[in-house]
Amino acid sequence: MNAQVNSSNSAFDWFKWIVVVALVAGTVYGNFYFAEQSLIVRVVVVLVALIVALGVAATTEKGRSVNRLRRDAWVEVRKVVWPTRQETVQTTMVVIGFVLVVALILWGVDTLLGLGVKAIVER
Structure with a gap:
């Protein structure tokens, strides 16, 4: 039963990574394609798209492990004299x-x- 859950999560994680890559690639292409638009509009759109991509990436198993590492590193930094x-x-x-x-x-x-x-x- 556990192997099936891990396999399902792994397949869904791959889908999430594909979504992340598509968001980043679409953002880069869109920024190039809409070069005549106002810079501030393009910057806002790029930031929003990258925040969404980071949010999707954070829901994957690798994203959760990176978040754990970040929290553990912050705890260790507070211990430094x-x-x-x-x-x-x-x-x-x-x-x-x-x-x-x-x-x-x-x-x-x-x-x-x-x-x-x-x-x-x-x-």
């Missing part, structure tokens, strides 16, 4: 200092290698 302003400034200064030191080292190595190659080529 953000650094203070002082910690952020200090970490930024350490990174900038490290980048400058590495840049100077690379510049020195590049200069030495350039002088070495120049000495070999001039012989």
Whole structure:
């Protein structure tokens, strides 16, 4: 019994995805076809069509799983302990200092290698 329900939902999900693709394709074509219409009218129609397409996509199994992922991600973001302003400034200064030191080292190595190659080529 459960396999039949999943098979039916899967087939209906495919139909929903076809509707989503048709809505998006129709919106793109309609926007091109009605190029002489007012821009604001076309923007409103495109936004409405895309919202409807997203609504249809959200009713599929993949859409529900994406919505669950979005909610779980939001819960995790609320758990993050953000650094203070002082910690952020200090970490930024350490990174900038490290980048400058590495840049100077690379510049020195590049200069030495350039002088070495120049000495070999001039012989």
